[in-house]
Amino acid sequence: MMLQLRRAAENLEKDDGWGGRGVEKMMWVGKKLGLEWAEVEKTMAQKANKTKKRWEMETGKIIVEKVRGKSTLTKCFSKYPLKFINPKNVAPSQTDVVWIYAITYGGGIVSGDSIACDITVGDGCTTVLTTQASTKVYKAVGTKISEQVLKARIGSNAFLAVIPDPVTCFSTAKYSQKQVFKVMSDSSLLLVDWITSGRHERGEKWDFDLYRSMNNIFHNGDEPLFLDTSLLEQGTCSDIAERMQDYQVIAMVILLGPKLKHVQNQIQEDVKKIMSQSLHMPTIGSRQSTSRHNDHHLTKPSFLASCSIFGPKGIGVVTRIAAMTTESVYNFLQHQLSSMEPLLGVKPYSYAS
Template sequence: MIIGKASLVIIPSAASSDIQRHHLVPSSDGAASSPATLLLLRLPCFFSGDPSSSPATLLLSPVAVVLPHSNRLGVQKLMLFGSTLSLMGDCISFDITVEDDCTAVLTTQASTKVYKSVALKCSEQIMEASIGNGGLLVVIPDPVTCFSTAKYSQKQVLRIMSGSSLLVVDWITSGRHESGEKWDFILYKSTNHIYIMETKPLFLDTVLLENGNVTSIAERMQDYQVIAMVILLGPKLKHIQNQIQEDVKKIMSEQLSMGGRTKAINGDGYTKPPLVASCNSFGPKGIGSVVRIAATTTESVYGFLRSQLAGLEPLSGLCPYH
């Protein structure tokens, strides 16, 4: 089992940058009762102006965290790559602090792959984030892919202020299609909790997929191979929220105008639409929106996200999922 802990602090460019590293020694019996490595970083948001500068890389096995220099908009981009959680129940935990008027983007280079479970061990990933007033945190990972018999649980606890903005994409595929695996894992659990002013609950959500004795996940999901959730809130993302609400309404109206059904390729008559979506507001005065998506292909969800989140480029300096 590998247990790692990292703390990342995004600070204004005027503040100094320092890095502290503390290496903790495992207990005498070899068990990873304490984090193997604890990293505390303070990352300034400013453009270095030197394109030849190499990004910093943190090796937090089984994940590497790449810290490129801030882009031209002063946005700090954090990239997780090589994320694979093993059969022995790896646990990854990290927290991010985005201070007032700072912006951070957390993304990946590939999907998070969760290997099969042995002895019923569950792999875990935990993220805690705090966003200051005027701050923006964008979490846009590739989907989680659970292998056959895998067990995986992730939790994201996000604390915001009244002037904070937040975008979170949380999604999972049915598995390794090329190996004939479709919803063949044992357990997938994803929890997203958002609190305003530290302790006041604003959004509490858990997605639980578990193979049971009565029906399997595959039977319940039928033809759908991907499920996704997009959370948006805050003043900086209000224009994107409004656009997504209109677009989802249009997409589903078109589906309903066709009777909610399209001709099936396999010749059995009809099947459900290849992509369905809903969009609902939450919080006081509709401060946030949550979009839920189910689709028959991963590519269609990538296309939906690219289209709907294109308005993020002026804020973050990048087009999500391009």
């Protein structure tokens, strides 16, 4: 019996189909169930509080749908400390794509900030979520952690590209982010998730206290497809800088779905070539020749990368990177993603050239 009342409350929350007569409908349902108005009112209040809490937590919401055959931003909501910008001149007008820039007031995430963003990419739509500069995470105040959560739903034959600049955590910063993507069997997703060691000009290299990044992809509802967590935390036995050695950037690139098949094939081939050259062991003769010049020390590769496939029939490819410079990662991303210009209107990360 109460199920009917809850459904009525849900419809009241949506405020659709009843022509604004939601309260009247609730009273009618309650009367039919033999309930007192107090019980009806209690149910309504519970639903209202639930809705209010959800909106209080949500700092950003984006919905992209097909309107007259073109990908269109039909809802764009943001509040402090998040702001969305939807420029119209990023891609040529004939390219069916919506570009959205996520920025924060003050140019970074302050200790204790909590950002929650919800994105829906409708069937057949293409959307890009990016940034204007690196995401700065300021110093922690006490035990406060800066948090960021992104939840995205990608419709049938839809494509979402999340291609931000890297996260840069200041000294003592504590940062945690979680990104959850729900995809269909023919959805496509490009995700770049990366972090630099800090503000080198101030001598900060891996000086933050905590960095945690979770990336989860669910297939056709709640079927786990890809679950990943990266954790960098200062330890009592060794600090992050010691464990990272000379590497100043770590990155992960996820390519999923039919629209990215050509990029998947290319990046796997290129990573094989790069690592084959970087890790090539010289012959005995060449070792004897070079040892006189380098005192038997082998040069540490400045750029490391690996590729692996995931999902049924290998529908996804994940590339992991460790590099000594941010520029080398930008160059890698520019080269590997340049073939996506027809889909996105411009080459990803081309501005960093």
